[in-house]
Amino acid sequence: MRILHTSDWHLGRIFHQFSLIDEQRHALLQIIEAIEVHKPEVVIIAGDIYDRSIPPASAIGLFNEFVDQCIGTLKVPIIAISGNHDGAERLGFAANQLKHSGLHLVTSLDQMQKPITLADEYGDVDFWAVPFHDPAQVADFTGSPQTDFNQAHCSLIEQLPINKKYRNVMISHCYLDGANESESERPLTIGGADRVDWKIFKPFCYTALGHLHQPQYKGQESIRYSGSLLKYSFSEQHHNKSFTMVDIGPDGSNKITLLPLKQRRDLRVIRGTLEELVNAAKDDVNHEDFIQAVLTDSQALLNPMARLREHYPNILELKKERFETRTGQDYARSSEQLKRTDLDIFNDFFEQVHEQKLTEQQTKLLQKTLAAINEQESSS
Ligand SMILES: [Mn+2]
Structure with missing residues (x-):
């Protein structure tokens, strides 16, 4: 079974007031070309298809073009889940009908209870697609409290009716503990409660992940982020963006090939x-x-x-x-800083700009000026 795994397209992304739609089309054309050449049996999009829950018309148009090419012309089905940027309900429109034509949009916890089953010459492969969810949604769904993302994710996977007779593939949009983040991912929560342990994916012969924008694997090579379609922040300047081709053998073993994505403009x-x-x-x-x-x-x-x-x-x-040098030190908020006089603060500023301290003469002049201002303010 040959799979193409991609994620985090963020269609409709505006970067510093600049629409990236042409760069995104350029990248998606490379994926279409790869589908023509490598003939996968399915394309997986592991969330964040759109950049926002209400995407611009141009983004919906571009996804539509891709779906037409991939499913309509090349006859390759797509399995896609909603990510934290997608509006799950909107993305899931008509999903029950669309799956009959090969577009499997999994955007609710109800839908994920049944696998999407595809067959190759060695038998069936079950694809379990877990849309992005937070602990509160899982608590609602399972009826038991969920303290964090890890517990929520575990509870969801544990209750799936997985048949170990078949080869099983997992698709999820989550943040694996210890993986590398970039600046363009929106945090799922504050304080690290969003991390999920990679070990929960061990039973699957391949895990297609979305959310982190750098291509990488965690724990074992088969638990993998494809990375985003484009570089979406300057912190990603050294990333090599790609999507992943996975060949799953009859025994569930897999061969992984990274297919590079060339950026139209770096x-x-x-x-x-x-x-x-x-x-x-x-x-x-x-x-x-x-x-x-x-x-x-x-x-x-x-x-x-x-x-x-x-x-x-x-x-x-x-x-x-x-x-920029003092940023990150929380300098202005420290109690030390609050005790500083106007003269101290000016001195810092001067030193930062000119890389030298005020001379004695400059200090005296400044003291005189500050005193005059103070006097003026107190008498007015
Ligand atoms: Mn993303």
Whole structure:
């Protein structure tokens, strides 16, 4: 049984006010080409088909194009589950009817009680598709309280009528404990209660996961995230995006091949002074890429974004490194910080911008100025 496993398409994603729909179409065409070449028996989409619960018309149109090509033209069925970005009820529209034409949309816990069974020359393969769910939904469904995602996921899987005579494939949208995250995944909950133990997937001959955007496996090679369709944050600049081809043998063993996804325009971070970046840009053949520029200049700059945009028309974000250095330290909120005088605070600012302390003369001048302001404020 040959499977193509993909996930986290996020169709309709707007990235820094820029619609990625053309990049997404470019990537989906590569998947269609792979279906033509490799002739899988099923395509799995492990959640986050859309970026939002009410996707833009262009995103629905693009998914429609894919479904027409995959099921209509190439006659390959699709099994898809809802992810945390999808609106499950909307995505599940007409699911009971659509499955007869090969589009299996599993978006509710009721639906997942029955496997989707496909056969190859060695017999049946049962696909168990678990749509994204939170502990409260599972508690409602099972009638017993669920403290966290791990417990909820375990309870769901334990009560499935799995027949071990067949080969069983699991499809789920969840966060495996210890796996690598990126900045573009929306947290499922605050504080780590969203983590699921990979060991609950051990009984399955393959587990097709969605949610984390970096292609990776956890625990064993058959428990795997395909990764997202595109790079959806600058933290993913070094990811190699791909989708996964899995061949399941007669005994349930599997062979895994990663099929790379080429990005139409890459997404990357460049770093240096404005002059350095502008000079380097002249020889940059990939100037149409999506760019985040991190400027290391210490002095004020005139219109840096406009200057960079002359060379990089798709520059999306500009950061000034010198103003970023204290972030993450929760500096402003510390009680130490609250005790600091105006002079201390100005001194910090000056040091951060100029990399040197105020001279004695500057300090005196500043003290005088601050005193004058205070006096003015108290007398007014
Ligand atoms: Mn996602």
